[in-house]
Structure formats: C-alpha cells, structure tokens
Amino acid sequence: MTNINSKPALHLIPVQLGTAPTNLWLPSDVQNIAANIKYYIAENAKTARLFLKQINTTHAIRDINIKTIEKNSTKEELVKWLEPYNSGHSIGLVSEAGCPAIADPGANIVEIAHSMGITVMPHTGPSSIILGLMASGLNGQSFAFHGYAPVDTSARERQIKLWENISRKQNQTQIAIETPYRNDAFMDSLIKTLNPATKLSIALGLHTPKQLIQTLTVDQWRKRGKPTPMHKIPCLFLFLAN
C-alpha cells in the first residue's frame, strides 16, 4: 500500500465537517499523503487552506498551488489542472466539507482523470451521509441519497411523499440534505407530510459541540417538536417508512 500511495495519483482527500480535532476524522497516513501534495483542486480555496493549516504540510501553504472549481470551469481548464501528474506530481482534490465528489462537485474531475489514465486514490475521511446513516438505526442495507429537496414548499412536500412511497415499497432509507438556513422549513415539511409511523432521523452539527443525533417516529416528533435551533447548522435528514 505504501508503494501505491507514493506513486503519483489523484488523491481524493476528505476534509473537516465541523470543529473536531483532525485526529478524530482523518487517518494519520492520509494526513501525511495530503501534507506532501503541492497541487490541489478545491471547491473552495479558503476552506482548502483551513484544512491545510490543520495538517503538517511539507510545503509552505503559500507555495501550494490551489485551483478553485467554478461553475463555469471548462473541461480544458480541468485537464490543465491535472497535467502536473504527467511530470510525476500528485494532485489533491478537496471539497468544502466531507468527501470530495459526494454531495459536492468534483465527480467531473475524477471522470477526466480516468480518461487521462491517471490513478485515482480515494481516501477515508468523514462523510455526513455515512455517519448519519450508521447512527440512525434505519436500514443501512438499502438507502438512497437525494441531495437537496425542492425549495418551493408544495413541490417539496410532493417530493417528500414520493420518497416516502419508494421507502415503503423498497424498505429503503431516504436521505437528503438542505442548505442550513432552510433546515427549519425542511424539518417542518417532513413532520407535516410524512406518515405518523415513519421513522425520521436527524444528524445535526456532526463533529461540533452541538452534535445531535435523534431518531423518532413522525408522531413522536409532532408531540415533542423539533429541536431548536437547527438554523444554520449542517443537518442530514433520514427517514424510513413502514
């Protein structure tokens, strides 16, 4: 394995979800691999630098080359950013939080790397989807991650109903995220729309001092009310109909 990791590759490096110490969420060998990389492609250069400050980088951070993925980044640009590989350099891909290319941009860079014959090395790190699903007690043998629900309230509630039907038919846990300032609206829609017996789990503020993981039936949520405040705290929502 050491040999594999010392060869140049596109290394997929997970980054922090919250404020917990690096040693809680990133294996030491992955920290070492990331610390030696001089070429990074990032969703957000600021959070990438925040990450690099947490590990003991070999190069001064100002000497590390960080390219930022923009919505209008062209394929030609992405290919160019991967070119240092051809001179024997590894490249690191990091997203704003958690695992790159999952619930985040970056998959197109991985796709281009494959087409260029670049070795792709995924690494272990924090995934809110996996942490939240493990801790929910809901079905982890069949699940779907949908990303964001529609913003419009009635479209959102129709979507929740559709997901609940799939969940019931397939015994499949449904997983979604929301832009943190819309957490309360999404939780309200879930509690209002889902069947009383459906189990609804939240993983709020993972890896922060406010971490809250709670699984209740919708009926219980209706009686107890949702936790406050959810506003602006990253949250994963999971439910399983029966």
Place this chain on the structure above:
Amino acid sequence: MTNINSKPALHLIPVQLGTAPTNLWLPSDVQNIAANIKYYIAENAKTARLFLKQINTTHAIRDINIKTIEKNSTKEELVKWLEPYNSGHSIGLVSEAGCPAIADPGANIVEIAHSMGITVMPHTGPSSIILGLMASGLNGQSFAFHGYAPVDTSARERQIKLWENISRKQNQTQIAIETPYRNDAFMDSLIKTLNPATKLSIALGLHTPKQLIQTLTVDQWRKRGKPTPMHKIPCLFLFLAN
C-alpha cells in the same frame, strides 16, 4: 469533543476492508476510543479480534467481552448486551468489514440503543460504498445502494434493467455488492444487460495490493473484457445510465 467521547456511549467503530495498515483507514483518536472499550458487540467475533489486535487495546484481548450477533439473537439479548452502559461503560459495535450497520447487520442494535436513551457515537472509517463512489467519477449528488442483486440469473437481469431505468430517469448512480464468489456472474450480467452507453465502475479489492478502480462504458467493457480474476475479491459495482 474529547468530553463527548469520554462519556459512555455506543461507539460505532469501522474496521478493516483489506490488508492496508490501520493508520491508512482509522483516525488515531478513533483507535484510542476503540482501544479503551471493554464491551463489544460484533458481527463476527473472529474478525473483531483481528481488529482489536491491530490497535493497542488497554485490556488484554481475552478480557474484552465480545458478543456475536446471530440471525436468531432476540431483542432481550441485545438489550442485555447494551446494559453495561448503565454502569458507565462504553460499548463498541463492529461489523465484519467497513462501517457497522451499513450493508451489514447492526442497525437493530442502534435502534434499541436509541430507545434505551443511550448516546450513539458514529465514527469515521473505511466505507467501500463511499470510497468506490468517490473514485468512480459517477454522480455522487444522487445515488442508491441496493445491497445484493437476486441470485437467479434472469431475476438478476430484470433487476439490473429496473435499476438502469431509475438511473436514467433520476440521474442516480446505482450501487450494489455481491458475494465475492459470484462477482464474475454479476459482472457478466451487468455487461450483458446494461445499455452500451451506460457507465459501469468497479472498485475491486479496496485496501489490498490488488486494488483496482475502473470506470468504462458498457460498450468499452464488452470490448476489453472484465478484469480477471474477480473471483473471491470483494467488489463494489456502480453504474450510471445516460
């Protein structure tokens, strides 16, 4: 965070996927938390001991209490196994490989822990689903994990077609695993059944010297043939229709 982790909890501890060094896949703080736990619930006591030998356990391994989850384990037994929590002890949950309660048993134990008011602490570690999805270059913003496909060939091929239709309609990556000795049969069915333009990715032998991650269109797989040998090597299969 240190405070959270020093309080008794049900700790969800991921274990090895392959033969790679522990420091590549388990954060040092998680190793320390796991090393201090005296009560374990395991899918397989043998692999649990193999894991405990890799970390520097505080207690001699023979003094660590390991309960094995059986298909016929009753709720009463599981409740009893969680009872050391009430005397201030943490309990560790480990599966045979990767993350507990994901693509593996254990979710019912987490569910019972929630109902007993036990703090559930999920930890970061290797997940073949996340590693394979990150590295595939396929859509990581919408995906479904289905577990195992049907064993019967024609039922399996019908199921693959159904999943491909969902993938096309929802731009959703479909993910499945197979019992390693059936990998070749499953790969044959995928290559035969899926549309030529569908992208098919495999993550074979993750965290072993034979690790192979490859994404090609079904048409390309038909021309190049599947990699050999896949037999008895854990493999994750992912595809995305277009």
